Amino acid sequence: MQIKAAVARDRGCALSLESLELEAPRDTEILVRVVATGVCHTDMVVRDGLLPTPMPVVLGHEGAGVVERVGAAVTKVAPGDHVVMSFNSCGHCPSCEEHEPAYCHEFFPRNFFATREDGSSALSQHGECVHGNFFGQSSFATYALCHQRNVVKVSKDADLKLLGPLACGIQTGAGAVINALKVKPGKRFVVFGAGSVGLSALMAAKAIGASVIAAVDTQDSRLEFARSIGATHTFNPQRDDVVKALTEISGYGFDYALDTTGIAAVIRNAVLSLAPRGACGILGASAMGTELSLDEVHFMSGGRRLIGIVEGSADPEKFIPQLIQMHLAGQFPFERMVRFYPFEQINEAIHDSETGRTIKPILLISA
Incomplete structure (x- = not known):
């Protein structure tokens, strides 16, 4: 399918909004229509080439949206579910087995290498590979592919536009x-x-x-x-x-x-x-x-x-719902830090974050 995404092509440069091709979800993947996504300092660090993420790449790792399609092996969510996409983990190393996914032995390759396990990317442009799967999602885009390990189902009563930053920065x-x-x-x-x-x-x-x-x-x-x-x-x-x-x-x-x-x-x-x-x-x-x-x-x-x-030593499956409940109870007013930007103003949002004008930018991707 054709999607719109913000692509980092050169170190330290502005992201460019481009049309890309996104493959259909594989058996273990989940296609999410991104409603909103937070802008995190880690995105800027990677854009500036300070971590080993290959370019061109679609960043974004605080996505929230609606499930559109699921692979044949997915049982955790179904089309229509509202979800938050968090960091990725392997599920089988000692840390994951002890419910400490933030210290997954494969944290770096699963989150920063911007490829699937087999080295492929689901994103391309006219035959050129564009790296995706950043933090298991690459949510600076209208649609993203994520995984059962890093997707958290949330109540449809919760405000999806607000929830993305719970996936990383606020959770941390x-x-x-x-x-x-x-x-x-x-x-x-x-x-x-x-x-x-x-x-x-x-x-x-x-x-x-x-x-x-x-x-x-x-x-x-x-x-x-x-x-x-x-x-x-x-x-x-x-x-x-x-x-x-x-x-x-x-x-x-x-x-x-x-x-x-x-x-x-x-x-x-x-x-x-x-x-x-x-x-x-x-x-x-x-x-x-x-x-x-x-x-x-x-x-x-x-x-x-x-x-x-x-990542706050968190298991997102448990901790993100806990933060939502704290917020609903008036104990965790993180909405006071937030400023919303249209997706087209992603570079302005990044600039405002870097200069301190905005504490936590959130990009509005789709209705």
């Missing part, structure tokens, strides 16, 4: 707090980086009852927004001695810290802000080979912990 931030760090009520939590991931983490910390919630960012507008959704303290490192300020709040530091920046110096400060037995999660993407430097005596003597986190 909230899951870091709820699933990975397991922040407890009454404890102190600080997030470094108040983008959509960090703000999702902040909302989750408030929802579960953290008593002190701090946000650190260089944009005052983001800090103001953080206060409006529950931050009790905010700091701008361009003005504030963040580690000193965080330590002084309680006299000995915070119970939990989360870094969303991937910047080694910021991670060091996040760890330095921890109280004894505190835990710091890191989830920001950085260049391959980036090394961290910690104060070994401070880290070791206080029994502090550093935890790598992917």
Whole structure:
């Protein structure tokens, strides 16, 4: 079938809206009419060539839509079902068998290599291969093929236009707090980086009852927004001695810290802000080979912990419905971060995300 898609053809360049051919779903694949899809920082990192994804490629990995067709072996969903498409996983490695798909042993090839398992792509243009299957979906398009492992059926009462970002960015931030760090009520939590991931983490910390919630960012507008959704303290490192300020709040530091920046110096400060037995999660993407430097005596003597986190340590099949229920209950107002853009304005949406004008862009693909 003919579809419209945003194609990344050259590193660092704008995406181009093009007509492509999309193959029919194979036995284990699901054809989804994309209603809306979030724009994530990971899409920009791949567009800029910082990860090993081949070009030309259709990116997009926070898709929500309606099932159009299913392959012969698909039993999880049926045509007409409303779905969110999340990250892909293999289903048979030790992590997947223990219900930890975010740490699938094949996470990189299943999500970043932009091909099927056999190396083929379902996308083409006049005989030229266009890579697809990015995060098992490539949802910067009017239609996408996904898989039973990465599709989540949602209620038809839920607003599909809003749900796509639950598949990655929002799931990552909230899951870091709820699933990975397991922040407890009454404890102190600080997030470094108040983008959509960090703000999702902040909302989750408030929802579960953290008593002190701090946000650190260089944009005052983001800090103001953080206060409006529950931050009790905010700091701008361009003005504030963040580690000193965080330590002084309680006299000995915070119970939990989360870094969303991937910047080694910021991670060091996040760890330095921890109280004894505190835990710091890191989830920001950085260049391959980036090394961290910690104060070994401070880290070791206080029994502090550093935890790598992917996709919020979430099982999307369980966690996305949980986030939807939290949202419906008024405990997780992620809609306040969102701004909608027509699909044709995808490059404007990306620019607004990169410049901080929009916290979480969502592209409206079809009605």
